[in-house]
Amino acid sequence: MNRMLLPVLAVVSLIGTDAAFAADTPHNVILFVPDGLRALSVTPETAPTMAAIRDQGVNFKNSHSIFPTFTMTNASALATGHSPGDTGVFSNKIYTGYKVAPAADSMAPDLENDAVLGDIDAHMGGNLLDETAVVEAARQAGLSTALVGKLGPTLVFDHMDRSGNGTIVIDDATGTAKGIPLSAEITTAMTAAQLPLTAPSRGVNSDLGDMKTPGTQFANVIQQNYFADVASKVVLPLLKSRNKPFVMVFWSRDPDGTQHNQGDSLGKLEPGINGPTSKLAIKNADDDLARLRATLDQLGLAATTDIVVAADHGFSTVSKQSKTSPAARGHYADTPQGLLPPGFLALDLASALGLPLYDVNDKYARVLAEHHPIAGSALIGDDVANPDLVVATNGNSDLIYLPRHDKQIAARAVAALLKQDYVSGIFVDGRLGKIPGTLPLSAIGLDGKAVTPMPAIVVNFASISTGCAEPVMCSASIADAPQQQGQGYHGGLNRAETMNFIAAIGPDFKAGFVDPAPVSNADVGRTLAQLLGLSITPKGNLIGRVMTEALPGGAVPPSTSGTLVSAPAANGLATTLAFQRVGATRYLDAAGFPGRTVGLPAARVTASR
Numbered sequence: 062m063n064r065m066l067l068p069v070l071a072v073v074s075l076i077g078t079d080a081a082f083a084a085d086t087p088h089n090v091i092l093f094v095p096d097g098l099r100a101l102s103v104t105p106e107t108a109p110t111m112a113a114i115r116d117q118g119v120n121f122k123n124s125h126s127i128f129p130t131f132t133m134t135n136a137s138a139l140a141t142g143h144s145p146g147d148t149g150v151f152s153n154k155i156y157t158g159y160k161v162a163p164a165a166d167s168m169a170p171d172l173e174n175d176a177v178l179g180d181i182d183a184h185m186g187g188n189l190l191d192e193t194a195v196v197e198a199a200r201q202a203g204l205s206t207a208l209v210g211k212l213g214p215t216l217v218f219d220h221m222d223r224s225g226n227g228t229i230v231i232d233d234a235t236g237t238a239k240g241i242p243l244s245a246e247i248t249t250a251m252t253a254a255q256l257p258l259t260a261p262s263r264g265v266n267s268d269l270g271d272m273k274t275p276g277t278q279f280a281n282v283i284q285q286n287y288f289a290d291v292a293s294k295v296v297l298p299l300l301k302s303r304n305k306p307f308v309m310v311f312w313s314r315d316p317d318g319t320q321h322n323q324g325d326s327l328g329k330l331e332p333g334i335n336g337p338t339s340k341l342a343i344k345n346a347d348d349d350l351a352r353l354r355a356t357l358d359q360l361g362l363a364a365t366t367d368i369v370v371a372a373d374h375g376f377s378t379v380s381k382q383s384k385t386s387p388a389a390r391g392h393y394a395d396t397p398q399g400l401l402p403p404g405f406l407a408l409d410l411a412s413a414l415g416l417p418l419y420d421v422n423d424k425y426a427r428v429l430a431e432h433h434p435i436a437g438s439a440l441i442g443d444d445v446a447n448p449d450l451v452v453a454t455n456g457n458s459d460l461i462y463l464p465r466h467d468k469q470i471a472a473r474a475v476a477a478l479l480k481q482d483y484v485s486g487i488f489v490d491g492r493l494g495k496i497p498g499t500l501p502l503s504a505i506g507l508d509g510k511a512v513t514p515m516p517a518i519v520v521n522f523a524s525i526s527t528g529c530a531e532p533v534m535c536s537a538s539i540a541d542a543p544q545q546q547g548q549g550y551h552g553g554l555n556r557a558e559t560m561n562f563i564a565a566i567g568p569d570f571k572a573g574f575v576d577p578a579p580v581s582n583a584d585v586g587r588t589l590a591q592l593l594g595l596s597i598t599p600k601g602n603l604i605g606r607v608m609t610e611a612l613p614g615g616a617v618p619p620s621t622s623g624t625l626v627s628a629p630a631a632n633g634l635a636t637t638l639a640f641q642r643v644g645a646t647r648y649l650d651a652a653g654f655p656g657r658t659v660g661l662p663a664a665r666v667t668a669s670r
């Protein structure tokens with residue numbers, strides 16, 4: 062009996078220590094996501110609140126977005142700590158393998174939609190991520206939880222409880238039939254604060270313009286003021302009144318939404334996303350964060366609340382120039398003559414393979430001459446019910462699926478891609494065999510245990526620096542998107558788009574610390590779970606690390622850098638990947654064909670280790 066009691070006594074003696082106490086009662090955590098904010102956009106002039114957090118707290122200067130550098134992929138990484146090979150969120154638009162009713166039966170739906178997320182969850186066994194999200198785990202552990210901001214990524218942090226009675230969810234869809242309902246408690250509090258129960262639209266900020274008309278010159282102020290009002294006047298006071306630890310995510314659509322749509326640079330690569338409208342958007346996001354910090358001060362919560370600021374991805378100005386693309390020589394009603402139309406990748410593949418294409422966003426109608434798929438995505442093949450390829454069009458990288466896993470089609474598609482000047486880097490499912498010129502998807506964290514269909518080929522588009530002191534601040538990238546040349550996009554594996562803003566401040570972080578180690582949004586996700594004292598059992602292995610060096614007493618881990626180079630294709634092109642590594646965790650800096658990607662050394666370098 063005594064032998065059985067001993068271990069129990071040992072455990073009891075530990076409970077009285079500070080370590081056990083800290084683990085039992087975590088500090089509050091706010092994750093603030095300034096969507097699409099490039100790390101070097103932040104200065105004391107452009108974004109004083111974020112600059113102060115970075116300079117007084119922890120500056121993660123070697124930051125990394127997860128590739129593909131899109132919002133939903135990175136929301137999933139922030140929420141679970143996993144790469145897309147595990148979460149299955151391979152981009153903003155993924156091939157689902159079935160017709161998604163809330164997306165007008167598209168098989169390549171936009172995931173930035175609460176109803177679409179719910180539909181795919183239901184079709185994928187209940188949880189499309191197949192991992193536990195951090196806010197979901199916090200709610201289950203008894204913490205108070207709230208999600209406020211941009212439609213889609215906000216909900217990802219606790220997407221399976223759609224009742225509105227657990228986590229507070231306020232996004233673009235709030236107050237509509239497609240949104241998550243408001244609980245009686247939050248409805249009463251919002252009514253008392255005289256705030257509408259329906260979120261405002263983006264209004265003039267959503268104006269994309271067209272080939273003759275510049276897009277918006279307004280930041281997303283009206284909509285985000287509403288979210289900041291709800292967070293500061295209702296949500297934070299309510300969380301305080303519950304008198305237990307909380308986690309709140311605030312996802313600021315700016316600067317992303319405005320950088321996409323800005324009308325500062327129609328048809329021109331400069332100033333592109335460095336014009337006055339994009340600067341208004343950065344300030345708008347910063348103003349929202351300033352309001353949250355002021356509210357924490359007023360409520361007496363500042364000393365007990367950690368603030369982590371992590372942008373999902375960086376950004377580039379849109380280029381639509383190609384000397385090789387057959388699609389760029391066509392005539393389209395919405396595209397200036399000689400430039401790439403939206404959907405050029407699907408058009409060029411269909412042309413190279415001699416196959417018809419069908420629009421997944423137009424009831425699978427055949428795409429006729431002088432037309433492009435409405436949003437770019439298409440099925441390619443003679444039989445629309447059994448296509449050879451599916452292109453999920455996204456932006457500065459696209460996904461190609463081969464529903465029949467046909468190796469010959471894969472080799473022919475890669476051969477066609479290698480002829481195009483807009484391609485810089487091709488990654489292929491290893492099960493399709495080694496194709497010269499390409500690296501396997503496993504090299505970039507896309508080959509895991511995902512429950513959604515895995516892409517067969519990921520195409521990274523070319524980027525250039527238009528000439529400035531920091532090349533990542535004046536990148537122009539080919540974008541397969543409705544945007545005009547001179548507007549903004551992201552999604553590529555170049556340093557302008559992988560170098561997102563990350564900083565943190567609060568009782569659990571070092572002060573005035575510059576972290577030289579590589580970190581990623583998957584690391585941020587794992588660190589959030591650690592801060593909240595949550596023990597989440599991972600299913601997949603493509604997982605980030607806790608950024609212990611940023612926490613008191615933590616040491617900077619050793620890191621290495623290197624390059625991975627594919628076998629050359631017949632025309633000499635070789636996909637090259639520049640990466641860093643901490644232990645088994647790989648950080649993707651840039652990839653492509655040397656000379657065609659910002660941040661990739663122009664000459665080939667051998668791996669340092």
Ligand SMILES: [Zn+2]
Binds near residue numbers: 097132317318321
């Ligand atoms: Zn975006």
